Amino acid sequence: MLTLHTAELLLPGHGLMPLPGGAVAVRGREIAALGTPADLAGRFPGARVRRWPGLLTPGLVNPWGPELLEGAYHPDPREAAELGTEPLTGAALDVLALTDTRWGGSARRGVQRMLAHGTVAVAGTLERPFARDAADRSGLARRQRSAAPPGPVSLDPLAGRTAPGPEVFAAARLSEGAPAAFAVFDVLGPGGAAPGADPCAALAARGAGRCVATVLGGRLVHRRR
Template sequence: MLTLHTAELLVAGPGSTPLPGGAVLVEGDRIAGVGPYEELAAARPHARVRRWPGVLTPGLLVRGADELLERTYYPDDPYEIAELGADPIRGRAALAELTMTESRWGNSARRGTQKLLARGVVAVTGRFTVPSVRTAVVRSGLTVLPPAARPSGARPSQGRPEREASLDPFAGWDAAEQAFHGALEPGAPARFAVFAAADPEELLTLGATSCVATVIGGRLLHRRR
């Protein structure tokens, strides 16, 4: 099925000129076209249309996801929050008190990957050694890259220490495009996100929780309710 995703502003990739009223045409799990909505809609009049507010960008990449998913516990809502609180739990001592099991790590990782998808994340780096966590990541649809990999076009700030792993891919960067994974172009995998922001610069202020939709492999895996 053909689906045309359009937003108030399209940023196709690092260094690209923002396109007002831009759109991405998706066929299956691939991008079939990128450009002005009017042109793509006229060329494919039978495509299903999804209209989004804000900025449509490439999906985001989170580095050090093994820290976020294998050394961080996400309490289950509502069962554990009354006892443990809602904040993620880190640190050897705190995790030791939880008596973590393989099953518990897997359940926590599923909640963690949902948090990532809700922030426009489409890819992560890390080496996952806990089988249940690895399974949760694979099933989530997230692309897993080696720890040394960087998103295409990303460049860390000069003189800045290595960034700590964060659920927010924009944290610590000078420009939103440094968190992008790849670019939106015909033939590329259909993985992108939409954020409730006026422009790319505002993304750094609002953070990735402004995400309203995440698409991976042409499938809508997150949509803000």
């Protein structure tokens, strides 16, 4: 079934004008069209419509793939009372006596947390099978990098930025026939972008944790409850 994803503002990407109230039509794994909801509803009668608050952009690249999937343990919710909810690294891992099974579960949870931050690709070489398996099963693309990026490791690819540069996005633009890999961020409401302000600056200021939906390979892989 073809699905229309609509948002308050569509930012298709480099060189393309923002479209207030824009929509992306998804058929299978690909983008079928971009435009206004009215135009796309006319072109695709009977399409399912999903309406999201905020800013729809190409999905993000998290630059800390190995650090988050191989070097950090993401506690199971059942372990929250003992271990908390944030990723554990360094000396905290030494006392956990982690087996491959627990590492595999951690990597899968780490991937889900990445998806909840609008991530559709990870950078860095994944050496451990459980990390590669978790990324590949989810559909996350993998990108090469020359070195670990500066700054603290974060699930938020926008952490420490005043504005997202082109390297933050997994694709330069959303276009017809391209893979359907995008995210929606609720950053335009109260406390978000003021009228006439740069929406990308609002996205960087409020962070990828404001992600309400992530579409990867045409599938809705994250939806904020």
